[in-house]
Amino acid sequence: GAGVSQSPSNKVTEKGKDVELRCDPISGHTALYWYRQSLGQGLEFLIYFQGNSAPDKSGLPSDRFSAERTGGSVSTLTIQRTQQEDSAVYLCASSLALGGLGETQYFGPGTRLLVL
Amino acid sequence: TQLLEQSPQFLSIQEGENLTVYCNSSSVFSSLQWYRQEPGEGPVLLVTVVTGGEVKKLKRLTFQFGDARKDSSLHITAAQPGDTGLYLCAGGGGSNYQLIWGAGTKLIIKP
Known part of the structure; x- marks a missing residue:
């Protein structure tokens, strides 16, 4: 595909479970x-x-959050023991190179995560 | 800590009206970006302004960066229902990768 894809598009999980979110740049x-974007809020930078x-990695909210990227392509964001x-x-998001506003x-x- | 405040938070107007939304800060930014986000989608970049006092036009949208590079405005002329969405501003600070984001203005244009 031509754009950035994410999966799943929606995820409902129970408190305490682990979730894995995927991004294809x-x-x-x-x-x-x-x-991360909470309802009615702007974007919070994670990593x-x-x-x-x-x-x-200082933008990650807690040590329950981790992320990795392999092969310079796909990335996964993992949240352990969800709250x-x-x-x-x-x-x-992806960009051709790291250059801020350039x-x-x-x-x-996005992936909409709901923790019950 | 750098913050960007957007106003109004919510705006609902009739098709054909003009409107202005604002993005303000007490901090200086090297540049400012405006995005539009539609429901179920990620933000899409509309414009980047980099010079104090700069004005950029995108069809019916006019973007201005304040002279002191602390604020910006987005003016829409003759708003259309297709302009409906969440408008976000984002400022570039000292980091070359991390943007500071406003909370957004939710705009609804009624036909």
Whole structure:
């Protein structure tokens, strides 16, 4: 596909369960970003990858959150022992290179996570 | 801590009317981006402004970056139902990758 894809599109889980969210960036994009968007809020930056490396993990809300990227392509965001406050839309974006405002970020449609 | 405040939070107007939404901060940003997000989709970049006082036009949308690079506005002329969506501004600060995001203005244009 031409754009960023994310799966699943929706996920309902029970408190305490682990979830894994997947992001397929645009082919050839070396930079990949994860954001969280709560209802009525702007985007909260979580983590970025340059290639397979994530130099700054300080945006992750807690140690229950982790992310990895393999082959410079697909990335997964894993939330362990989910809590109700983790409910949000998780957005992934990719850009051709890491360059802040010099590089347009293209967003996927997001994964809507609901923790019961 | 850099913050971006958007106003109004919600705006519902009739087709054909004009409107302006604002993005304000007490901090200086190197540049400002505006995005539109439709339900069930991710944000889509509309414009990037980088120079204080810069004005950019995109059809019926006019974007302005404040002279001091602390604020920005988006003006829509003769709004159409297709303009409905969540408008987000995002500022670039010291980091070359991390944007500071406003909470958005939810805009509804009624036919």
